[in-house]
Amino acid sequence: MKKRGIILFLFCCIVSFLSAQTLEEAKAMFLKGEYTKSKPVFKKYFKSQPANASYNYWYGVCCLKTNEPGEAIKPLEFAVKKKIQNAPFFLAETYNTLYRFDDAVMLLEEQIQAHSKKKQPVDDLEKLLEKTKVNARMLKGVEEVCIIDSFVVDKRNFLATYKLSEESGKLFTYNQFFGSEGKNEGTVYETEIGNKIYYSERGRNKTLDIFTKNKMLDQWGEGTPLPGSINDNGNANYPFVMTDGITIYYASDNENSMGGYDIFVTRYNTGTDTFLNPENVGMPFNSPYNDYMFAVDEYNDLGWFASDRFQPADKVCIYVFIPNTSKQTYNYESMDPELIKNIARLSSISLTWKDKNAVKEAKERLEAAISQKPREEKNYDFEFIVNDQITYHKIDQFQSEQSKELFREYQQLCKDYRQQSSKLSSQRDWYGDASAEDQKKMSAAILDLEKRVEEMSHQLDTLSTRVRNEEIQYLKK
Incomplete structure (x- = not known):
């Protein structure tokens, strides 16, 4: 029992050390951005005195910063109503987090107008407003995925x-x-x-x-x-x-x-x-x-x-x-x-x-x-038609050493062709969605790649014919 008591005592000491115990300690941690540590104290004061604007503000900001934006709304709205400095900014951030972009825009525009009349700084408010407007536009283009x-x-x-x-x-x-x-x-x-x-x-x-x-x-x-x-x-x-x-x-x-x-x-x-x-x-x-x-x-x-x-x-x-x-x-x-x-x-x-x-x-x-189930194994490596009667599926089936070497070149060219074709397809897709400026930059590269892919296609046809002819000639000997 004594051992358990000592462990419990040590645990309480650790919790006390990591978290604020007084309102002054909580304020100090809040100013340092230590919202998780200060939040329990502010919550206690907020619950006991819900009409205190400062307690609403401190607790609301802590909720926002600890990923509880839904809990932050009411206390921050109350703090804004009571004219607590900086409360509108954090409430606008909370609206953003909850995708209430129109509410955030309205609040920020009101605050910018009020601050401008009093010749108070508006840089942070304007920056958040611009970001909020971008977020609002994004909401109108959610991808179907x-x-x-x-x-x-x-x-x-x-x-x-x-x-x-x-x-x-x-x-x-x-x-x-x-x-x-x-x-x-x-x-x-x-x-x-x-x-x-x-x-x-x-x-x-x-x-x-x-x-x-x-x-x-x-x-x-x-x-x-x-x-x-x-x-x-x-x-x-x-x-x-x-x-x-x-x-x-x-x-x-x-x-x-x-x-x-x-x-x-x-x-x-x-x-x-x-x-x-x-x-x-x-x-x-x-x-x-x-x-x-x-x-x-x-x-x-x-x-x-x-x-x-x-x-x-x-x-x-x-x-x-x-x-x-x-x-x-x-x-x-x-x-x-x-x-x-x-x-x-x-x-x-x-x-x-x-x-x-x-x-x-x-x-x-x-x-x-x-x-990580094993993939279904193929019983062949490839399919290469030599003539109407002969189809090879493994490199060892080639009888001619020359045709083997040519076929290895053919395989590598096939791989390069697929890669370049995939690259061309991606560039074409991107071109269709790009701005006029980016399209202008891309045009020459796409034309060059199209030419290269076409050349590789002809090379593949020529090389596959050489492989067949070499193998057929060898088999006739």
């Missing part, structure tokens, strides 16, 4: 939840890949064949920038920052590159994000050796919280992304979705406003299920990916 499942996991090892096929490459934490220690927030994406990585680390401006390295024999070369505007402002992290080799998804907390990290997409322009202007992928992928690590597994036809929306500080939710071949958006004008908000918030993933059969099939693919 089917979210099939979600998992709440520990933030520190969330990457372990991603189950990507070998063809889609690999994801690592910075420390895991480079064998380093310390606080390195960056992640690493390695291509399927392991000859290139994209990773994030602190750059010259002490913000996270995305770099790339190529493998030379058994060693990695020097890291090179990605060209273009990807690293221009804010932190850039969580890179993922599609199998076409030119489409990159990443997360950034730059000025174009809804709040915290947002997911962006861009494509490499071979003609200018740079990336096109990044595009915010919008809702429901992005939110006023942190959204990141967007990855598409083309082999399993599944997509993944992480979000800390409505999660405790040490947790993150991993969403799994069916990737769209083209972007379709909901008809905002014809939908119930609360329904579109709930879809954008992903308050219930079942709201995104339009085709239950597609959901069922995707869940089966997800289950197989998670359990």
